Amino acid sequence: MYRVFLVEDEQLIRIGIKELIQWEEYGFKFVGEAADGELAWPLIQKEKPDIVITDIRMPFMDGLSLSRLIKKELPDTLIIILSGYDDFNYAKKAIEIGVSQYLLKPLSKDQLVEVLLDLKKKKDKLQQSEQYRNQFSKEVQEYLSSSRRSLFDLLVSGKTPIPQILERAEIIGINLTAMTYNLVLLMLEEDLLHSNYTASSATIQDQIEQIFAGEPNIIPFGAGIELTAFLIQSDDDSIEQTTQRCAQALEQLCHSAEQAPQWTVVTGNPVPRLSSIPECYRLARKKLYRTLTYPTSSPQTHTQTKSVLDFNLNDLDASKMDQQIIRKFLTNGVLEDAEAFTEDYFNSIGSTGLNSTLFRHYVLLNIQFTVNAFWDGLSLEGHTPGGLPQLQQKLETAISSLPNMQQYVVELFQETIRYRDSVVTDRYREMMAKVLDYIEENYSDPEIGLNKVARVANVSATHFSTIFSQQTGKTFVEYLTETRMKNARELLRCTGKSSSEIARAVGYNDPHYFSFLFKKVNGLSPRDYRNGKGEK
Template sequence: MLKVLLVEDEFVVREGIKKIDWGTYGYEFCGEASDGELALPLIRKTMPDIVITDIKMPFMDGLELTRQIRREFPDMEIIILSGYEEFEYARDAISLGVSKYLSKPIGSSELIRELDDLKENIEQKKLEREMRLQYQKDMSEDVRSMRRAFFKDLVGGNLSVSQLIEEAEENEIDLVASAYCILLCNVSKGSLSADGDEKDVDSMYETLGEWSDKYGDDFLVFERDLDGVAILFKGADAESVRASVKKHSREFAEMMSKMDGVRFYAGIGSVAERVSEISKSFENASKAFAHRYFDPASRIVTYDPLMAEEDIIVSTDDRIPDVRHEDDKNIEFSAIDINDASRNMLLEYLRTGDETDVDYFVREYLDQVGGSALNSLLFRQYLVMDVYFTVAGFVTDLGFAKEDIEAPDSAMTIAQSIDGVRDFCIRIISAAMELRDSSSRNKYKDVAETAVAYIEEHYMDEDLSLNTLAEHVRFSPNHLSMIFSQQMGVTFSKYLIEYRIGKAKEALKCTSMKSSEIALEVGYRDPHYFSYMFKKITGQTPTQYREGK
C-alpha cells in the first residue's frame, strides 16, 4: 500500500482531502502539515511514497519543500496542488521534477485518478530499487575483493598515479587528499594461531565497519585476508593526518581491548604527501608491524617518531654494523643463548607469518638472538646452523625433503659477514614459506572442490550463502572467501550467480517451463529479481534468450 502525505495551509482543503477513504483505493494517508517547514521532519519520519503539496504557504512554500525533498529523497513522487496557474510556478515545478501539477479545487475522484496514474510507475521504481539493493548485497563479496586488489596496486609501487586514481574511481574510492599514512593492524587470540586469527579478523571487520561509518571521511579500510586490515588515513596536511592516526588508533585499540583474550597489534607508517609515496608509507608500516612476531603484548608501534607518545612506541631501523674482522675473545658466549623460546619464535613465524615481512623479521630476529655477538664469526657460524636446522625441521614436518632448501656450504662462506648471514636466513625462510603456501594450496584445493560440489547440489536453495557454505566446510566466511577466490579465480558469489544463470539458460532452451518456474528451480524466489539478474549476466531477458533474439 503506497503512503501519501499532504502539505496544505488551507484548513478546509486539508480536511476535505483527509476525509477520502484512502484504504479503499489502496493508499495509506500517513500524515499532514500546514507548511513545508513542519512537513519536512514528518516526511523524514514517515517516508511517504507521494507528497501532495500546495505552492503558496507560509514559512516554507511548496517549491522550496520540493527542492529539499529532491535533495534528500530523489525517488519520492511530488504532486503540486495549487490555485495558481501562472506559467512561472508551473515552469519552476517542472524544472524541479514534480510528477504532476494540478489545479485547485480538485475532487476526490479526480485526485485518486491522478494518483493511480503514478502508482504503476512508483511500484516499478520501488521494485527496481529493491533489486539494485539486493544485487549490491549479493555482489558485496566482489566489491571487497576488488578493494583488496586495489590496495595491493596502491602499495605495490608498480602503477602510475593516473592509473591508481582511475582504479580508485572505478572502485568508488575517494583517494584525493594532501597527506596520507598507512596503519596495519590485526587481532589474535594470544598467539598468532590461524584458527584464532580468522575468527578474530571477521570480528575486527565488523567493528571497523561500524567505526568507518562514523569516521569515513578520515580514512579508508582495506581487508588483507588473514593478515588483518590496512587503514589509509588521509587529510589536508601531515599534521592533521598524524592527529587523526593517533586519535583513531587509540579508539580502535580500546574497542579491541573489550574483547576477551584478544591481542591487538598495529604498525603505523610514515606520512606521505603524494599518492606515489603511499607505497613507502606501507613499507614503513610493515617494518613497525613486524614487531608483532617478537612482542606478545597488545601494542601500537609507529615508524614516525612524531607520532610517539606514552602508548605509541617508536620502531627503529638502527642495526648492528657489519664488522668483517672481529676478535672472538671479546664476546661473552656464556651470555648468548639461542634457546627454545627463540626457536619457537622462528617456528611461529614460519607457520603463520606473512612472506612480505621476511626481511623485517630476519633483521629483528638476528638482533634479538645475537645482539653484539653477531660481530663474532664463531657465533655467526653457530647461528647459521641453528636457523638452518630449525627451518629444515619445519620443512620436513610439512612432508618435504630438507634438500628442498639451501644448506650452508662446508666452508661457511655465508657467515663471513652479517649481511651474508642475513641474506642466507632470508633465502631459506622465504623458500620454506613458499613450500608452506604450496602445501596449503593443495589442501585448499580439496576445500574448494568440496565447496563447488555443495554449490552444485544446493544451488536451488535461495538461502545458500557464503555463511552456510563456510559452516559446511568448517571455515570462517572470510577465510573461505579468500580460499575460494584463489582456487577458482572468481568469488563465491559470482560463481554461484553464474552457475544458477547457466542452469536457467539450459532450462529455457530445453524445457517448456515458465520463467517464474525456472526462477524457483535455480534458487530465485522472486521472478522479477531472477529476470533482473539474468539480464545483468547475459544482456538479455529470459524471454529474449529463449526466443534467440
C-alpha cells in the same frame, strides 16, 4: 503466506470473518484474534502479522489507538479498519496514522477478500523490491571489497601510474586526494595452516567498516587474509592526530573483543604524495614484523654490542633466540620481508656473540631446528621444499662468516615461506574444490549464501570471501549467479518447464527477480532466449 490477525469485539462478526474465508487458498494464514485492542496488542507484538484487520470502536482500546501502536512498532504491517460509521473524521485520522484501508460495515466476504488480495499484491511488490535491494546490496558489497583489495595492491606495488590509480579509485567511490598520507596496519595473528579464523577475528573484521564509516580520512583496505591496512589522508598539521586516532580505535576494538586473537597495530611514517605509499608500506611492514618479533621492546632497541674479548655466553639474552619468534615470522611473514627480519634478528642477538664461530654454529642450529619443525608441521603429502637440497649444501660455508650465515638464513626463510605458501595454496585448492562441489549440488537452494558456504568451508565469511576471490577471480555472488544462469539456460533450451518453474529450480523464489537477473546477465529475457533470439 501473509499472516493475518483479527481484532473485533462482536463475537459473531469475528467468527464469521475467521471461518468464512478460506485463508490459505488466497495465500494467507490466520494467526490470531482478540476482542479489543488491549488484548490484541501483546499478541500482535508476539505474532508480528503482515496484515491486521481491526474494528474501530471497541472497549478498553479502540482501533485507532491500536493502529498507532502498530505503525510505531511494526511499520511494515498493513492495517484494515472496519467501521460501522461513515464518519469523515474517523477516516481522516485513519489516513493520518497510515491505515491501508477503511471499510464500512456491513461488508461481504467477497469485498473483504478483494481488499486482502489487493494488499497482498502491494506486499508482493514491496517484498520483491526488498529482495532486489538486498541482492543488489550483497553484490555491491562483494564488488567493493574485491575492488578495494585490487586497488590497494596497485597502490603499494609502485608499478601503476598515479592517474590510473586515481581513476580506479574514483570508479569505486574513493577519493585519494590529500596533502599528506600515512598507513596503519592491523595484523590478526592466525595460524593459517592449523586453525581456522576465530569468531572473534571475524567479529573484529566485520566491525571495522562500521567504526570508520563516518571517517572519510581513514580508508580500510583488505591487504591480505590476515592483514588490514588503513590509508590515512589529511593535511600536514593533523596527519599524526588522525593516524593515532585510527590506531587507538583499533586497539580498543581488539582489547574489547571476546577471546581476542593475538593482534598487532603499527603506524607508518607520513609521506607527502601517493607515489610514496609503496615505501611507506614497506617500512610499516618492517616495523610490523619487528613488533611481532620483539613485542616487549621498542623496534629500535637492540642488544648493546660488546668487545669480542668480553664475549660471555652468560651475558646473552636467551629470549632473543626464542624459537617462537622465528615461527611467528614463518607463519605470518611474506617473502620480501625475509631479509629485513633476518637483519633485525641478528642485530637483536648482537654481532659480538656472532663473531664467535662456536656461537654462530649454535645460533644456526637453533634456526635450522625451528625451520625443520615448521616444515614437519606443514606435513602435506607430496610436498617438499624445492630449494632445500641446494640450501643444505651451503650449510658448512654458512658458518664460516657472519655475512655468509646471514645470507644463508635469508635464503632459508625465503624457501620456507615459498614452501608454506605452496602448501597453503594447495589446502585452499582442496577447500575450494569442496566449496565448488557444494555450490554445484546446492545452487537450487534459495537460502544458499556467502555465510552458509563459509560454514561449509569452516572459515569466517570475511576470510572465505577473500580466498574465494583470490582463487576464482570472481566474487561469491558472481560465481553463484553464473552457475544458476548456466543451468537456467540449459533448462530453457532442453525442457518445456515454465519460466517460474525454472526460477525455482535454480534457486529463485521470485520469478520476476529471476527474469530481471537473467536479462541482466544474458542480455535477453528467458522467453527470448528460449525462442532463439539474439543468435547469429
